[in-house]
Amino acid sequence: MSDELTNSQLGAMAYDPAPESASIARIKPAYGLFINGEFSDPSSHEAFVTLNPATEEPLASVAQASTADVDRAVYAARRAYDTVWSKTTGAERSKYLFRIARIIQERSRELAVVETLDNGKPIRESRDIDIPLAAAHFFYYAGWADKLDHAGFGPDPKPLGVAGQIIPWNFPLLMAAWKLAPALAAGNTCVLKPAETTPLSALILAEILQQAELPEGVVNIITGDGSTGAALVDHPGVDKIAFTGSTEVGRLIQQRVATSHKHLTLELGGKGANIVFEDAPIDEMIEGIIDGIFFNQGHVCCAGSRLLVQESVADDVLRRLIRRVDQLRVGDPLDKNTDVGAINSAAQLARIKELTAYGEEEGATRYTSTCSLPDKGYWFAPTVFADVSQSHRIAREEIFGPVLSVLTFRTPEEAVAKANNTNYGLACGVWSEKGSRTLWVAERLRAGVVWANTYNRFDPTSPFGGVRESGFGREGGRHGLEAYLNV
């Protein structure tokens, strides 16, 4: 190899900082609970602080909703359902949702900055993915509100009533959109609980609902910790629980509502396999693996956290992959050139560290990106484990961080067997230029979503959700309505 080539460094051209302005966010010092169309103090007057995980600096004080507050929110939702929303025509609900979609588009930059500050994700992702998709989700379901007769659930399908919705911290606004848009389109009223560490964009959304003049009580947004969520799950006035989060908590929720009248949908964890055949389009496949596991710092339930590579190309794929991992720009999430941002919380960082330590103990070969990490904040360098076996904990447990486990296979059957050898079943990827085999594999994968020659693609028209312990119910698409209709 020539000297010139070995001296060539990827990304050697340094990019000066290109930070988005944090002041665009206009975050208030303190937020109350959004109940019955207005912000109010929690009954307990308790509050907690939400941090910027990239700096550990406080962003705002947020109300801690008590059981009494949950009761107030559910009551508001019930009254709004009985007196207003159940009497509002589909066409009118549709126009409210279109309004919300439009205001999200109008305030998109502000929302992107808020999301990045509160969550730690790169501004490029919140700007180009989270916020546009959230708007698109409202736009899509807006169009369903006046077409429910055509949705394939029989004539005149009915809403469930009051929906209690609990969302995670990885895509705060997008998950709020996934929950609220279909519920409102179908004619339900909602009590939404955002995650403890990322409540801000949902609270901005509350302001947006006010601007859209959505009738009071149709959507209530209450902040708090796990106890708030538990109170919502247990509330007898709730007809439906929709939860996105860990399988561990999902299991508890299912137990708690098992003997009630409540409808339930769960979108839980995953350990997605990204299957690479030797005829894969190599450069795009490498990008797909990167997107699959380092998108959103790997805080993605459907992340392609297991890479299954055909043995014949494993060395070449690993070499290219590691070269690419080293190129990832880790750092200030507000910098427009950042690829990988901050880990969302100290607790999550500890969890990632714990599981990756097992990886090394169990004999996997660890490769850690040479990127430098900021001094303050919660950071974890992109990491790849090679020589991983199915029995390793890093191949079985959801790490929910920027950590990839690489395994190999020899035949399509073996790839399918390894991909399915998990209690999860959310998403998988297949990389090959041979369509026939891709479909053969896709048919056999036990997963709610299979991406072929791409990964981590989302669209409001496409149903998303898991099988087995990754949960049940679908969000997105025509099927997403079913979760909020009494059919």
Next chain:
Amino acid sequence: MSEDRLDVRKTYKLLINGAFPRSESGRSYEVTSAKGEFLANVAQGSRKDVRDAVVAARAAQSKWWAQSAYNRGQVIYRLAEMAESRRDELAEHVRLGEGLASKKAKVSVSRAIDRIVWYAGWTDKIAQILGSSNPVAGPFFNFSVPAPSGVVGVLAEQDSSLEAFVNAVLAPIAVGNTVVAVASEKRPTPAVLLGEMTATADFPAGLLNIVTGFTGEVAPTLASHEDVDGIDLTGVDEAFADELAQLAAGSIKRVLRPGPSEDASLRRLRAFVEISTVWHTIGQ
């Protein structure tokens, strides 16, 4: 506005390829209100205007269909926004043309705008209603997807000047067709206004072309034009529809005969849609 001010009047023109020409024939005709009072001299489109409109619609069709369904929905929704902001003007024209009470005219315009919103929502859902995956007996992945017929001619209803017009032109547009519409002969101005609104609603040039004039004069040209893929005959009587349907058969056009036009059923959405089916092998 002070009472003694002289109004600036508008010239009512055609809409062809995103531009607003007078008829190439240079003709116009007098349009009156339902009470017989002079309203405007409106461009009297010719066969050559129809020809130009079809060329524009053909050129626009592949581009319109190439946009994402989401994008097409946003464009149609934008038209509803524009119509809402000119609601009073539309209502005034509907009132004069149809001879309605002011309140009824407003209700009609509101329904028309809500209908635009309804269609905006269909762009990214129609494939989920009309498409399917088909469990064929064998190792094949088989699925069917709807695709637009192409260029659709619309002879708009004569009585309902806005509501029926919206219903007839936006159905084919929502599913990916481009349209050459002949507006109501006696009450063309609401359609002309709507056409003007498309210019500020991100409608690509050629997506909706509007010809005003005498339906009887231009309809045969549209019905017989071999580069038109479908025709909606709503605006003509049964006898004329029979004649036009015969002409349409010359190039195997999809024909929508006059029928109930006010309902928001799938009839119009299905009328100018083709179903394409893909077979793909499944195997290791």
Next chain:
Amino acid sequence: MQLPSGSTVPAVENETQLRALLGGLSGVDAVGAEARAAKLATRSLKKSTKLAALDLAISMVDLTTLEGADTPGRVTSLCTKAMHPDPSDSGVPHVAAACVYPDLVAHARHVLGASPVKVAAVATSFPSGRASLNVKLLDVREAVSAGADEIDMVIDRGAFLSGRLGQVFDEVVAVKEACGSTHLKVILETGELVTYDNVRRASWIAMLAGADFIKTSTGKVGVNATLPTALVMLEAVRDFAETTGVVVGVKVAGGIRSAKDALRYLVVINETVGSAWLSPDRFRFGASSLLNDLLMQRLKQRRGVYVRPDEFSGD
């Protein structure tokens, strides 16, 4: 890359061998390639990075005039501008080359004199390439003897699209031989090859046949340089260098008019092949109006306000 790794370019003695080599290339997924290029296009270059990148881009320009109406006077203006893009600022680098038709090479050579600006000539019956090999070679030899430092040849797209890959290869070999030590850029005319798979294969044919540079386009067809096409070609030169040890350059041409576009290409280089290609020896922009926009943005960065187009000559 599934090709054997080695330190030399594999010998290609016949079309069967060539096909075997090309058969080892991975396909390109169009959706993925375009998504990657679009993502890289969101990189934001600010402050000193932007200033350095603008100067680098200026130094990579092949300032081009390729019109039927070209005259010695026009070429004189072009060459003058090539040497001193902004006469009011000596800090502005000269461009890489002046690119002209073969009959104007001698004149360009005369105007440029001892300047480091190279003379590039489009030869081989540019832009269509529809002539016999003898005519093409004569075109090249005349340009070389008139003083061209660089030859921009076109491949036979007809031969490529009809599957006569050996003929494409042989022509590049013959032109390379006619060039002698003159630098050879091989134009793939990617707009006519249409698919990324074709672009990748044509890139490899040109490199295996001895190209010093591979170039996207003539600028004379409907589709010219695009970011994803450049990405695929840069991946090809990266893999070729890893496989053979031979470093080939890339030239993008046609339709690149704004500094913003040019900087996007620099980002793609930076993140695909790395620093060795961030040099006029390894990367070029074939352009005419691009240079003035680079100069305008450069001045804007320094003055802090947007400047008039008339700050710079229209040459």
